[in-house]
Amino acid sequence: MYAKSFQRPKSLFGEFSRKSGDHLTTHYCPGCGHGNLHKYIAEAIDELGMQDRTVLVNPVGCSVFAYYYFDVGNIQVPHGRAPAAATAVKRALPDSLVISYQGDGDLAAIGGNEILHCANRGENITVFFVNNAIYGMTGGQMAPTTLLGQRTSTSPTGRQILEEGFPMHVSELLASLEGPSYIERVGLFDNKSRMRARKAVKKGLQNQIEGRGFSLIEVLSPCPTGWGLTPTDACNWVKENLLPVFPLGVIKDVTADRENWNRRRLEVTPERVAEVLGITHATAEKRTATWTDSNVATCYRDPRIKLAGFGGQGVLFLGKLLAEVGMREGFNVSWLPSYGPEMRGGTANCAVNISTLPVGSPLISDPSVLIATNRPSLDKFAPEVVSGGVILYDSSLIDTAPTRDDVEVLAVPATAIADSIGSPKVANIVMLGAYIGLTNVLPKERVVAVIESMTKKKALVELNIKAIDAGIEHASKAHVAEDSWAV
């Protein structure tokens, strides 16, 4: 507790009007370390001329109400999460001075993960870590920093190694990471130690202003109330009991080698953003496709297409290609993949709707077209095809034809054809050629245009065009031969 009378730093309010009741004294107990630390931080902010630019992230703990006192921008956050919130504040406001102020329960217990990762990222913020070896706010329960044998309300017979483990040396732990720049432990128990603390506080803040990365000052701080001691005895207790376990000093300091650790966002214009996102103004009128006037037989219109095969055969890509071409033709389209373990197991399938009407269900349980490139897929989906539908399958890889006689079946030796024109990889495109050759659902030129817009490599485009042509040719030959199939 500090009295209002001695020189008050500007960064602390003169009157604590956010506090209920008495506006002149703090809510901290007499002899509590928080008050001293507040003062040192405020003085340093003043000296650095940063009052307007400071953002204090208030924890949950006795210092939850630090904003009663600090006349700076204040954000109060959930228990333990100050380093996460402070990270985002600093990213949003790189020119501000961001302080995460936390107790040992807040930082070392519930917020262990947040401080660990914030330190590891080397966020350019300053953390003040008040180690009083106890939970003050909730009435004196055990903290991760509670000493062995120390009695608290949740370690009533004293902390035991085999029950609660060892007191945690958070600063040493964090110092073992590469991320942090500066970690020092200081104490608040006599004038000398307070002088040292003052200096460390300022350095921690100065580092941030200079963009030197993550600084953490651990402060061994008396909690007379939690420890059941007078203020004087509490100071002695720090010296006699905490100090041997938590030695003071600089634990890590690589600030001299660190510059430009402040993260700044790219400055971009709205035009550039649209460009990054690929959002363009339409030049052409939106097309609306119809089947009337087309040479597409009624049974092939508004296809509900199931594409299935092994992962790696390109059936998902083929589906996307069909949907993309359909969309550019002015149809309503949808593409829905199977996903998850099914995909990892080696088979993949997707469902594509190409329709003159808005697509209702994107799921297809009654396909009018099945394009199957492996045996399990053909076996699985052939029975689902509607009567009068179409089945195309890669007959280079599947040796038995489907047994249905109420659907049109086109065997396409796609892999063999693809091989003969240069690469088995375009077997999927041969299937596509066969499908459009058979049905006329989509014009070849538009398919080619889409492929051209997707690949820059000219050789690849040419190979794909060859594959489409080969597929179309196969379909037309087969179709003539099997004219009797017409349904």
Place this chain on the structure above:
Amino acid sequence: MAQELIKGNEAVVKAAIMAGCRSFYGYPITPASEIAEAAARYFHESGGTFLQAESEVGAINMVYGAASCGERTMTASSGPGISLMQEGISYLAGSELPCVIVDIMRGGPGLGNIAPEQADYHQVVKGGGHGSYHTIVLAPNSAQEMCDLTFLAFELADRVRNPAIVLADGFIGQMMEPVEFPDRMVEPDDKPWAVHGDAETRKNLITSIYLSPEDLERHVRHLETKYALETDGIAMCEKYHTGDAEFLVIGYGIVSRVLKTAVDHAREMGIKVGLLRPITLWPFPTVQIAYEANYVKSMLVVELSTGQLVDDVRLAVNGEIPVRFYSRVGGVVPTTDELLTQIIKASEADHVRKVVPAAEESLWGV
């Protein structure tokens, strides 16, 4: 605007950036990871921040920090991750911070699976966190709506100063459809209450703690009033063939898409059925549903949970007509035929029924 064939999950990110969102903080989880991946591709290049947090707890508190600074910010996750975010969501609502959270639902409880379910309804719509608060909840059913409703979510979040959640399922996120994006980037209004790290906002305080019961009561009443005033009239639903319907089916997300096709088939068979699809889940289209209850004989709610949305429909209908329920869970999505069968069954029951004994209704639950 040109159309782009794009996954719902990616549309969310582009829409968010066009809505002026400056930061994305997230943690990977299927089937929402594609959102984080798209954010990683686009946010930095667009002059924003993308950061993969240490956990969903970290992510939501980063969102809290960013929102405190007055910037538009977001995260995305799925069931288990949303569960972890609940404390943070409660704090965001308590501190009156706007943000957008996207939940791409998967199967639960526990680790469940990654197939589409709709069982996050309660934890999202009713608020899984502590305290008297609400979140605005929007439920897209197409890639276009993943774009449009994400965009709207930012507007509503700012207007109400509260988190807004886009609640979708694995299919709506994974599906590719043509999307037209807004072609002008929004410049959000300045937020004078935020902390900007400057002289003008130095006195600003973001907090949710009100130590005295009287103060907290005043604050909670303020939130309550705010919700009532600021969300008045924003409840939305889509109606399909409801004009002459004798019977309604109700569903959201992927279910509504399957229902739409089933309704088309039923109509071809001469069944006078309509579809009502809630677009906002909170505020809920209570008035619209109550209104329809005056004109139809019964309703059938279909959802991918053991019954969450159906509770709100029953509250809206208030016992005026029977509300039946059909569900699939575990990631099984009903087929069009399956729902058509349910529609036929329900409509037949209505033509013969005078008064169905209450006990009989439970037979409908599957």
